[in-house]
Amino acid sequence: MENIIGSQIIQSSDDEFIINVGPQHPSTHGVLHLQLKLDGEKIVDLKPFLGYIHRGIEKMSESLNYKQFIYLTSRMDYLSAHINNQACCLAIEKAIQAEVPERARVIRTLMAELTRLASHQLWWGSTGLDMGAVSPFFYAFREREMILEIFEETCGSRLTMNYCVPGGVMNDIHPDFVRKVKQIIKQFRDNLHEYDELLTNNPIFQSRTIGVGYLSREEAISLACTGPVARASGISCDVRKKEPYDAYDRVTFDEIITTEGDCFARYKVRLEEMKQSMNIIEQLIDNIPAGEYRTKIKGIIKPPAGEYYQRVETARGELGIYLVSDGTNKPYRIKFRTPNFSNLGALKPMSLGGKIGDLVAIMASLDLIIPDIDR
């Protein structure tokens, strides 16, 4: 039992100090294990050790049929569970050329934007928690619980909703779904000023995040960062704009791009994205087209042999699905290109030279979900 945790010790000269920001650590929000080589408080070297939550979803999908493996993806990035399922359903619909009714497209987009809102709220709460301010965590959960109530009413479960089905959505929306969503959006817009008062305008928070963890545009591109992390460094990579899927071509919203590229820029980008998501929801909520919510896909899905690629914008970046099928009812090979996996690569260049306090601030601004990295 001696080499249990990442026993490969980096060769350290005498005055360097190696500590494990271990698998069980409050600030990693999951089981990310970083081995830091410290010189006093300054970080000299950082080595990630992954795999503590690697469940082999890609190998499992090869022995499950097309209707079953979709719901494993909501256990990958559980904060944008619906968006992952939506991506899989889109890929399968592209493979078998199924026609999805308009009503299903709009409902899926609405649910995707609500998931993004809930995920950004939880990120905002845990950023405050990592910086030591405990109270914002509870204010973030106040709105998030309302959104989860809506999910529970329509899809039956709060977090891993399994609401998407190839060909549309599992069942129609709850009768007072529209009323509740409007009520939440109005209430959240009133409370949004609290978010600014609690953290954004807080001088200690600003001094901890402005200028900390700078990621230049070229470095972000070469590290293949996507999502708010990349948009804070000036790359325009929003899949909803580049390749609009479902009902995104019908709504107008702007992609928030800033060029500072430090922790505070990533914070501001996500706050603005919350406002944009609310715009999208408001544009769609009033004109949900009537009609079927799902086209019946009978029997076993057997897409023709070949390769299919679908990419989608989750709350943390671009999720790409590479589906290789050999004509049977089980996928031959599935590859999930997850946003957190490449965003994790950006952690090292940003935190070298910084202090442990900065490492915590950078990890909070990267908003990593570890099961999304390990799959």
Add this chain to the structure above:
Amino acid sequence: MQQQPEAIITQIFPDLPLGRWAQLVAITVKQDDLYTVCTQLRQHPSLDFDMLVCLTAVDRTTHLEVIYHLRSTSRNHDLIVKTELNEAQPELPSMVPLWKSAELFEMEIYDMFGIVFKGHPDLRRLFMPEDWEGYPLRKSYNANEVADNYLKSHQLLINQ
């Protein structure tokens, strides 16, 4: 919308077979001149593929197929570079000098398929424990009741 870089590719690489991989333009490159093609794709002004979006491998039982998905943020087009490797001794040059994101991708492919990337700064098993034998994503790998004898062999069971 994404433009398709077919015209420029055929003009720069006339001899490479051009194909389609999931509606994306794909070129198939042999194993040994992969690195030269990639550096050209990276540095050529009119191509400028500056982002390696994803690195995938598919075990086609007869051979291993490795797929590089490249994207140019300035030109806004995508390209797939495909290579075939025989299963005996899968070797590939590491793309870390061209794209930094290759580091994590290649560690994962090494861990899952056993493809060794020469010149990689820190090639180790990323997801599986250090002392794990076998490469899980190979078709020949049998995934059942592997977990129980791992626990038994590492004295982790409660009654041991």
Add this chain to the structure above:
Amino acid sequence: MTHWIGEKLNALFSPEWAAYVGYILAGLAIIILVVVMAVVSIYLERKIAAFMQMRLGPMRVGKWGTLQAFADVFKLMLKEPLTPAQADKQLFNIAPYLVLTVSFLAFAPIAFSPSLQLWDMNIGVLYITSVSSMGVIGILMAGWASNNKYSLLGAMRSGAQIVSYELSAGIAILTIVMMSGSLSVSGIIKSQADGWWIFKGHIPALIAFVIFAIASTAELNRAPFDLAEAEQELTAGFHTEYSGMQFAMFFLAEYTNMFIVSMLGTTLFLGGWMPLHIGNWDAFNQIMDKIPPFLWFFGKVFISLFMIIWFRWTFPRLRIDQLLKLEWKYLLPIGMVNLVIGSIITWLGWIF
């Protein structure tokens, strides 16, 4: 009340025996007072934190969750005391007791009410500051002895923090001692008979009060300066390896230090047990005198306690270099300038 006990003792024992028994009784009274106040403040902190975060806090244990603190303390007593294998056994076990005894010592000169003061020494304030600065040794000992990298980092951080904030706290205390002219606690309180120092000393006293508030919260390792046991960065800082009763000692010491700091602040700035007198409104002053002095004292203490708890649940945490920069580049110079202004004002006699 103390005189009544004095006669009973003299009647029972010979004079010097009576003195010994008197001291033991006084010591016991202080310990009971501290334990009761610690339990009350644990309950207070959890309830205040809960109401600040829109939730209820402990409700199920006593009538309104009142017995929650007792349950915590007794559970900690019944835990298995662990000592890590390669830890430095002696240092590891002494550290919590050192931190606790140091914080108990500082209770001697504090005047709860005109008659209730343990030992009215004439260098009261100097005694308190010097005793409370020994707490650092206990923390460093705990950090070093538990042979754990996180606790060593936490101890180094808290050592740097407490030592540097002693300075500006001492300077803030100095300005008031200079204005009141005497070091003894009862002397300072008497000098505030016609008005509390925070009003009488106008600008320099106010600046000194702000510096004292910041510096003392930093000295307690609490609120925006709680880098020593920063949960998010180094699991639980210097008391990572402590469990059961030893961890309860650190917990108790932290709350006792909170009391000492708030009592010191009340004695120096808010006039100890002096009632609030406003100029010549005699009727108002008479009513104020009706409230017994120790109620005045504990009222002020609990107000400053509420302030310290309020800091903790609203501010994010500073980084170690910002923390030290704040002390050495801002608090110290302002404190020095304030000292000079205070001395000129007292020399010219412009105090109310």
Add this chain to the structure above:
Amino acid sequence: MDVVQKHFEDFPGEVYQDKSGHSSIIITQIDRFANWARSNSLWPLIFGTSCCAIEMMSAASAKYDWSRFGFEVARASPRQADLIIVAGTITLKMAPVLKRLYDQMPDPKYVIAMGACNITGGPFMTHSYSVVNGIDKIVPVDVFIPGCPPRPEALLHGMMKLQEKIKGMKAYVIEKPKK
């Protein structure tokens, strides 16, 4: 003296009993007091690996608020925690870490297996090569909470069941050290 026995009828789980099964008035009163203190201040260890950790956070948030029962102080170091809520899948690489954390915790310690992944491996039970099918193979579990992820109310119900179990236990168990 069935003060202790009467309490167990409604509790389904097995409860530790000393051989003779009866205890005198004083011992049972001390037991009751010790168990009252232990059950009302269970400090959970921060140990969330995947989706169940989010539902644990919701249980800690203002709406479900487990601080009403006294679980509020979530400690980061195993030395000060006396309850470990295993929230999320435990894989092979994580199993030794969980076992070491469990050993580092001082007695009396309790384990709650939250979520289907910890009871039987949940959605990853078959076809997965790196998931421990049920953590009761590694650490002794007190309360199992099914669900994927279980609702915050289910977690609170599980914790209340654990409190009942603690109230039924014998406070001072002198175990002969295992050879």
